[in-house]
Structures are given as structure tokens and as C-alpha cells.
Amino acid sequence: MPESVPRVVIVGGGFGGLAAAKALKNTPAQVLLIDRTNHHLFQPLLYQVATAVLTPGQIGSPIRGILGRQQNTTVVLGEVSGVDKDKNRVLVSSADRAAVPITYDFLILATGATHSYFGHNEFARFAPGLKSLADAVAIRNKILQAFEQAEAEEDPRRHRDLLTFILVGAGPTGVEMASAIATLIRNTLKSEFRRVNPESARIVLLDLAPRVLGSFSEDLSAAAKKRLDDLGVEIRLGQGADHIDADGAIVAGERIGSKTVIWTAGVAPSPAGKWLNVETDHAGRVCVQQDLSEPGHPEIFVVGDTASLVQGGRPLPGVAQVAIQQGRYAGKLIHRRITGKSAPKPFRYFDKGNMAVVGKGFAVLQSGKIHISGFLAWLAWAAVHLQFLAQSNLRVSVFLQWVWTYLTGQRGSRLIVNHYGPDRAEQPVEEVPSDASKSVRA
Ligand SMILES: Cc1cc2nc3c(=O)[nH]c(=O)nc-3n(C[C@H](O)[C@H](O)[C@H](O)COP(=O)(O)OP(=O)(O)OC[C@H]3O[C@@H](n4cnc5c(N)ncnc54)[C@H](O)[C@@H]3O)c2cc1C
Structure with missing residues (x-):
């Protein structure tokens, strides 16, 4: 050129x-x-890396690889x-x-x-958010580590805190994470741990809003809530985290002991x-x-x-x-x-709809007047997500992994790897406006 x-x-x-x-x-x-970074990241599936369904390599593609054949384009790291x-x-x-x-x-x-930690950047040390592959692997480490420690823990109070997972924010990411953790416990880990009783695990999903999935219609929000209830997720609406530290969170004046708090509230x-x-x-x-x-x-x-x-x-x-x-x-x-052509018409967004997964084989889908929940919505969700993955090899590999996980409950990557970048606690968090989450997806 x-x-x-x-x-x-x-x-x-x-x-x-x-x-x-x-x-x-x-x-x-x-x-x-x-x-x-050197990769394009498919953020909608980050929660599946964080809950060990997929590996990082299945949702990230080198940008250079995607644009390699485009002769007029140079990629700079x-x-x-x-x-x-x-x-x-x-x-x-x-x-x-x-x-x-x-x-x-x-x-x-x-x-x-x-x-965005809504002005509480001190929470970042104890409640990592989910935005990058490093975040997802750090959260996966934290979740898997909690089960390993619980298996060896003699003290009942510490054992309980290790098996308590708090998610702050009940938007799509919080709902998807909460239901995926519930599925991980019930479908995958149940048979492998001797001293971890899935029934004693507690998953708490908080939000200041009056309903889960606030960006969806009320009927779909209710369907998602019912599904979360069935999965045993404890939903606390109208309640936020007043304080978060290494021992858990204070929610509406009550301390909930937990070794795993995940921030799914604001961006x-x-x-x-x-x-x-x-x-x-x-x-x-x-x-x-x-x-x-x-x-x-x-x-x-x-x-x-x-x-x-x-x-x-x-x-x-x-x-x-x-x-x-x-x-x-x-x-x-x-x-x-x-190329000297006339300007195009102003930009118009064509809304194709909104979807969120709530556990195994269940999703909610809203597209115009169409509101669906259940297995059909989950099939549509799977098809759309596969279609938008950046490379065809990833589509095949993710599809096969989903089928395998669906049939057997086995996950793609349950490794605890601590060499995957610095601990979130040591990373600086950008100062952001306190109400930033209202306009971007939580
Ligand atoms: C966990 C999670 C789940 C989501 N789920 C869904 C979903 O189900 N459906 C949906 O539609 N949307 C979802 N979203 C939102 C969606 O991913 C974003 O709206 C979308 O990624 C925005 O695209 P973008 O190009 O603006 O930014 P991004 O895709 O975030 O890309 C920004 C890029 O800029 C690079 N960058 C940033 N700063 C710099 C810098 N200073 N210098 C150089 N490079 C820089 C980053 O490395 C990154 O590659 C989700 C988001 C998250 C975090």
C-alpha cells in the first residue's frame, strides 16, 4: 500500500x-x-471461562490472525x-x-x-469483575480453589464461608454467572468431592433493582427469577453490598461470610x-x-x-x-x-434482540414482541453466539464442548492456574462516575 x-x-x-x-x-x-491486547475477545462467553465450561483460547482469537489476509491492514500491539x-x-x-x-x-x-465500583474502588481487591480473559481465569481460580479448600476444611464456619458465593449485580452477567456456578456445583462437582455437599453451597445474587434482568421485559425477568429459584440461587433484590472485604460482604446491615465475592454490577x-x-x-x-x-x-x-x-x-x-x-x-x-462517494444516511441501530442464559438448557430471549424462555430460547442463544465467534475453528470447538458438557456435565477447563497474570487485587482500578452502570450492560 x-x-x-x-x-x-x-x-x-x-x-x-x-x-x-x-x-x-x-x-x-x-x-x-x-x-x-493481541486478541479479540468474545465477552458474552467470558462467564463460561470463569465457570470452567470453556478455555480462554475458545473465546479469544489473535487479531493478527483474523485480519492477516487483509492486505491494507496492519495490527499494532x-x-x-x-x-x-x-x-x-x-x-x-x-x-x-x-x-x-x-x-x-x-x-x-x-x-x-x-x-465501575460506583466510587468504591476499594471493593476491587476482594470482588473481581469480569471483563478480560485474565479476569475470567482469576475468577475461575478463585471458585475452584474455594471447593478445594472446603474439602480440606475442618472448621464448620470457614467451610460454610468457602462454599458461599456472592454476586453483586443481577443483570445478565450476574444471572449467567450465578446459574453457571449452581450448575457447576450440581452437575459437575457433586460426584467428585467427599466433604462438599452441593446442598450446603450458597449462591447469593444481589441487586439494588427491584427485579433480575432489569433490561428485559417483566415476564422474562420473572421467568429468569423462577429458574434461579429452582437452581437454589438466593436472590436479594433492593439490596446492595454496603461493604466488601476478605471475609465477605455486608448486605442490608447483615454480614454474609464468603471467600468468593464477584462484581457483576457496573461498567x-x-x-x-x-x-x-x-x-x-x-x-x-x-x-x-x-x-x-x-x-x-x-x-x-x-x-x-x-x-x-x-x-x-x-x-x-x-x-x-x-x-x-x-x-x-x-x-x-x-x-x-x-473513494469520493456521497455520505451515507445517518446511523440507525437495528435491534435484533436480547438474550441471557439461566443455567443448563434455559435462556430468555426478547426480540420486539417475541418473548421466549426455556430450551428453545437456549437453542437460539447457542446458535447466535456460535455464529458471532470470530473464527470457524472456534465455532466447531465451542459447539463440541457445549454438546459434551450438556450430555456429560464435564467441563472444558477446570485447572487452577496461578501464573495467569497479576492478581486482580494488585491491579489499579480506574476512577469512574458513580452512576456509570445505568447506561451500559452490567
Ligand atoms: C461479561 C460480559 C458479558 C457480556 N455479554 C453480552 C451479551 O450477552 N450480549 C451482548 O450483546 N453484549 C454483551 N456484553 C457487552 C459487549 O461485550 C460489549 O458491548 C462490546 O464488547 C462492546 O464492543 P466495543 O468494541 O465497544 O468494546 P470491546 O469489545 O470491549 O473492545 C474494546 C477493545 O479496545 C481495547 N482497548 C481498550 N482501551 C485501549 C487502549 N487504551 N489502547 C489500546 N487498546 C485499547 C481493548 O483491549 C479491547 O480489545 C458483555 C460484556 C461483558 C463484559
Whole structure:
């Protein structure tokens, strides 16, 4: 690709960034995709890595591998720390050197979201959130370790605390995690432990909201709650965690002893708004125009979880479909501009629906007026998720694993591996607005 063609820099190789890069496949441009990890991550299945159904390699694909055949595209491993709009450049640091500037003609920011502890960052040490593969493996270690320790524990109080799991946040991630832990205990671990009685395990799911799966209709929310009840999950609605420490949590004034507290409550956008120094919504997401560009900067686009766009009177949700459709739109718009074509119509999100799994063979599905719960919804969930995995080898491997787990109860990866990156407790947590979770998927 000659140096004289325009350069499109995409920051983030998640759903939005990858869709943008693919849309630029045939564009006479130099496309540069920068990500701080070397892989695209299928976040909707992270909970299955955290509960040992799938291995990390089944839901992550090297970005280089996905875009390898796209001749106009270069993948750069590095962390962006700022944008200099006057000089049209982003600042990128990599493992062994200080930040270097990379210039752009067009810029797409698709840097996603991070955890929000609603101003209680001190909880992060004791209640890890689920956002990356390292998070998922750290949580898997914690859950499996708790069972191993419980098997050897003589003290009844410690034994009980080891078998108590608290999930803070009853959105889709909290519900999926709670039901997956219940299934792990009842279907997989039951026969292998001698001193761990599945009936004595306690899974507590908390939320300040009045119902689980608040983004779904009331009938589906009720169906999910009933299913959770059947699985033995203790649901505490209208209650949040007032305090979390190494011994558990204080919930509505009551201490619940637990060695495993998992934060499934809030996420907040990346600092893209700070880099651009532009108007953001209450959650910190960049307010973009109807063509997803920054006001006054037609060469800068923000897509996915880190963008805020109101349509039909409501902000678009922080879900994969929004990020994919926005990334694709921004890529196509840039293609049209570079090739001298007229601008496309403003971006419109096409809502294909919402789904969440609640244990083995059960899901809830909402798409327009269609509301389904049960096995059929679970089949639809499985088909959609397989379809959106980044590579065909992963589709085959995940499908086979699901069939195997469904039939036998056996999981893909029940290894406790402590060498998988630093402990969450030592990782810094970004300062975020206290009500950030309202607009992005919990
Ligand atoms: C546990 C969990 C479960 C979910 N389940 C569902 C679901 O069932 N259905 C659904 O529709 N949505 C779900 N979501 C939400 C969905 O995953 C997000 O909406 C989607 O990933 C947003 O895409 P994105 O491109 O904006 O960001 P992401 O996919 O998060 O990608 C952001 C990318 O930017 C990179 N990055 C970030 N900062 C920098 C930087 N400074 N420099 C370089 N690179 C950077 C990251 O490494 C990452 O690769 C879930 C999310 C989570 C966390």
C-alpha cells in the first residue's frame, strides 16, 4: 500500500474496531488497528471461562490472525494514552518504550468499557469483575480453589464461608454467572468431592433493582427469577453490598461470610472522552453525532461501548450488536469519503434482540414482541453466539464442548492456574462516575 494513501487509525480490536477494520477491507487506505491486547475477545462467553465450561483460547482469537489476509491492514500491539487533535495523532506506548505518536487522517475510537465500583474502588481487591480473559481465569481460580479448600476444611464456619458465593449485580452477567456456578456445583462437582455437599453451597445474587434482568421485559425477568429459584440461587433484590472485604460482604446491615465475592454490577466507558476533551453523557461516554463523528471533527469517530447516541428517545445500550453495527457504519462512511462517494444516511441501530442464559438448557430471549424462555430460547442463544465467534475453528470447538458438557456435565477447563497474570487485587482500578452502570450492560 503506497504511503500516499490516507491512513485510518482504529483504536480497539473488540466488536466495534474489528467491524470497522473489516468494512475498510477494499478501501485504498492504510488501515492501522491498535490494541493493548493481541486478541479479540468474545465477552458474552467470558462467564463460561470463569465457570470452567470453556478455555480462554475458545473465546479469544489473535487479531493478527483474523485480519492477516487483509492486505491494507496492519495490527499494532500497544496502549493508546491520548489523542492530539491539533496534530492528528494518537499516543501509543508498548511494552519496551515510552509513548510514540502515530498520525492519522481518520480516527476510529472503539476502546470499550471497564469496571465501575460506583466510587468504591476499594471493593476491587476482594470482588473481581469480569471483563478480560485474565479476569475470567482469576475468577475461575478463585471458585475452584474455594471447593478445594472446603474439602480440606475442618472448621464448620470457614467451610460454610468457602462454599458461599456472592454476586453483586443481577443483570445478565450476574444471572449467567450465578446459574453457571449452581450448575457447576450440581452437575459437575457433586460426584467428585467427599466433604462438599452441593446442598450446603450458597449462591447469593444481589441487586439494588427491584427485579433480575432489569433490561428485559417483566415476564422474562420473572421467568429468569423462577429458574434461579429452582437452581437454589438466593436472590436479594433492593439490596446492595454496603461493604466488601476478605471475609465477605455486608448486605442490608447483615454480614454474609464468603471467600468468593464477584462484581457483576457496573461498567464504565474507556477514557476516550478525556482524550478528546469533549462532551460526554452522565456515564462518561462520548456524545457523538448521528454519523458517529465527534462534533466539529468529521475525521474522528467513536463507536461501541465508549460512544453515546440517543435514538428513539433512549441512549443505545452497551451491547455487542450496537458496537458491530456502529463499527461497520464508521468504516463504510470513511470508505465512501476516501473513494469520493456521497455520505451515507445517518446511523440507525437495528435491534435484533436480547438474550441471557439461566443455567443448563434455559435462556430468555426478547426480540420486539417475541418473548421466549426455556430450551428453545437456549437453542437460539447457542446458535447466535456460535455464529458471532470470530473464527470457524472456534465455532466447531465451542459447539463440541457445549454438546459434551450438556450430555456429560464435564467441563472444558477446570485447572487452577496461578501464573495467569497479576492478581486482580494488585491491579489499579480506574476512577469512574458513580452512576456509570445505568447506561451500559452490567
Ligand atoms: C461479561 C460480559 C458479558 C457480556 N455479554 C453480552 C451479551 O450477552 N450480549 C451482548 O450483546 N453484549 C454483551 N456484553 C457487552 C459487549 O461485550 C460489549 O458491548 C462490546 O464488547 C462492546 O464492543 P466495543 O468494541 O465497544 O468494546 P470491546 O469489545 O470491549 O473492545 C474494546 C477493545 O479496545 C481495547 N482497548 C481498550 N482501551 C485501549 C487502549 N487504551 N489502547 C489500546 N487498546 C485499547 C481493548 O483491549 C479491547 O480489545 C458483555 C460484556 C461483558 C463484559
